Amino acid sequence: MDFSWSEEQAAFRKEVIRFAKQELNDDLTRRDEEEEFPREFWNKCAQFGIQGLPVPQEYGGGGADTLTTACALEALGYGCKDNGFLFSLNAHMWTSELPLMAFGTEEQKRRYLPKLASGEWIGLHCMTEPMSGSDAYSLKARAERKGNCYVINGSKTFITNTTHGDLFIVFANVDPSKGANGVTGFLVEKGAPGLVLGKKLHKMGLRTSPMSEVALVDCEVPAENVLGKEGSGQAIFTHSMEWERTCILASHLGMMQRLIETCVKYARERQQFGQPIGKYSAIANMVADMEVRLETGRLLLYKAAWLKSQGRHALKEAAMAKLFISEATVQTCLDAIQIHGGYGYMREYEMERDLRDSVSGKIYSGTSEIQRVIIAGFQGL
Amino acid sequence: MSVTNQTPATQSTLKEQIREFIQVQLAEPKGIASFTDDESLMETGVIDSLGIFRLVSFLEEDLKVRVSDEEINAETLKSVNAIEELVIRKKK
Numbered sequence A: 001m002d003f004s005w006s007e008e009q010a011a012f013r014k015e016v017i018r019f020a021k022q023e024l025n026d027d028l029t030r031r032d033e034e035e036e037f038p039r040e041f042w043n044k045c046a047q048f049g050i051q052g053l054p055v056p057q058e059y060g061g062g063g064a065d066t067l068t069t070a071c072a073l074e075a076l077g078y079g080c081k082d083n084g085f086l087f088s089l090n091a092h093m094w095t096s097e098l099p100l101m102a103f104g105t106e107e108q109k110r111r112y113l114p115k116l117a118s119g120e121w122i123g124l125h126c127m128t129e130p131m132s133g134s135d136a137y138s139l140k141a142r143a144e145r146k147g148n149c150y151v152i153n154g155s156k157t158f159i160t161n162t163t164h165g166d167l168f169i170v171f172a173n174v175d176p177s178k179g180a181n182g183v184t185g186f187l188v189e190k191g192a193p194g195l196v197l198g199k200k201l202h203k204m205g206l207r208t209s210p211m212s213e214v215a216l217v218d219c220e221v222p223a224e225n226v227l228g229k230e231g232s233g234q235a236i237f238t239h240s241m242e243w244e245r246t247c248i249l250a251s252h253l254g255m256m257q258r259l260i261e262t263c264v265k266y267a268r269e270r271q272q273f274g275q276p277i278g279k280y281s282a283i284a285n286m287v288a289d290m291e292v293r294l295e296t297g298r299l300l301l302y303k304a305a306w307l308k309s310q311g312r313h314a315l316k317e318a319a320m321a322k323l324f325i326s327e328a329t330v331q332t333c334l335d336a337i338q339i340h341g342g343y344g345y346m347r348e349y350e351m352e353r354d355l356r357d358s359v360s361g362k363i364y365s366g367t368s369e370i371q372r373v374i375i376a377g378f379q380g381l
Numbered sequence B: 001m002s003v004t005n006q007t008p009a010t011q012s013t014l015k016e017q018i019r020e021f022i023q024v025q026l027a028e029p030k031g032i033a034s035f036t037d038d039e040s041l042m043e044t045g046v047i048d049s050l051g052i053f054r055l056v057s058f059l060e061e062d063l064k065v066r067v068s069d070e071e072i073n074a075e076t077l078k079s080v081n082a083i084e085e086l087v088i089r090k091k092k
């Protein structure tokens, strides 16, 4: 067991932090207010090699191992305050690149992975529907085979990256009599006939990450664009969720570290009743608890990432990492605001945005309640 | 090679382990008292979306076989017999 980053990983981490601090924070307050996705940051990250990290070199990626990728995302969360942008990056990597890598045919991988790895294309996945969220496999979208095509009809909601998206992984049922075993994944390109972007959705946080509804109206998809086999949607979606739950909150770890450092600095400087507020155990204890949460979150996430890097399944471990880190981050944001008193509540101090951004961590990629259901399920409950 | 051609000792031990896991961990909590070795466990609701992963964890941790992502499907993990076949194939 080795709990340290290698020299290479540590150097890479430093380089990512430098890059993120320098290149990925401009004009955030305005962009958050106006819900503007920073495409130029996307391109800069692509040049740096972020989007390509998990993709094998033969498909134009960096071929980094899971822990190195998680290390980079944690560093991004520390250096870049635009959590919405980082969320979009994560959605692209874990729910688009990864399923293609695992289930795509050689032809599909050659066609799409280089574009996704280079950041030229943005990927996304469409599972959630107005009537099916946690109970994802009860989806109503239907796909019917007609000659060399499938015709998809249905509506999706809460879909990330849509307005800038190029490759949509759409889940629909080809045979409802088979229940979840009829759910199938389809690769649908932007501009496909019948793929219609619906209402733009306005979020409490992560406002720089685009989101909208998606309608599929007699959407024709060539049969060769089935991802995996007919009926393997369940395996694909679970695979995506396992990866996403393992890695998506790595950037929250970085965010928590940034908040702790900000709080420590403030607690040392801010004087009340003739001494720094950090001298009061009520404040020091909050910082101590923040630090414990950060380290616990790291252990859970690194363990899940390590299991994945060994080619093993980590559904329970990923659920524990996702559950713990999402809830820890919300609490850390609340504590950071509390430590800063009235200043913390002011938008200028930027902590309210972190709080707004963090709340959704308890909802996307399976709610906290669903993570608990999974963890308890592994105990036979 | 068909499963029935395995040596009886290996066959019964492995099949029993698989059966017991499914019976105790997946079927009983759902109130399903019995199932046959050929029955489609997904169709009868013994194995649901979470159950598949509990089963995979069991195969990986207890029976020491690696199950690839593509193998996690309704066909490969269909029944006790199919699961046993997979394990035997992997252990070869």
Ligand SMILES: Cc1cc2nc3c(=O)[nH]c(=O)nc-3n(C[C@H](O)[C@H](O)[C@H](O)COP(=O)(O)OP(=O)(O)OC[C@H]3O[C@@H](n4cnc5c(N)ncnc54)[C@H](O)[C@@H]3O)c2cc1C
Pocket (backbone or CB within 6 Å): A091, A124, A125, A126, A127, A128, A132, A133, A134, A135, A157, A158, A159, A160, A161, A206, A360, A363, A364, A365, A366, A367, A368, A369, A370, A373
């Ligand atoms: C920021 C953000 C980005 C998203 N991006 C995407 C995307 O790109 N693609 C996509 O397909 N989806 C996306 N989603 C949708 C997300 O996956 C769903 O919102 C989530 O799965 C919950 O579904 P729901 O909103 O329908 O809530 P519901 O499932 O209706 O849940 C409502 C409440 O009931 C609880 N509940 C439900 N079932 C149970 C149960 N069995 N036991 C205990 N409690 C239960 C839930 O935990 C929750 O508290 C995104 C959501 C958000 C917030």
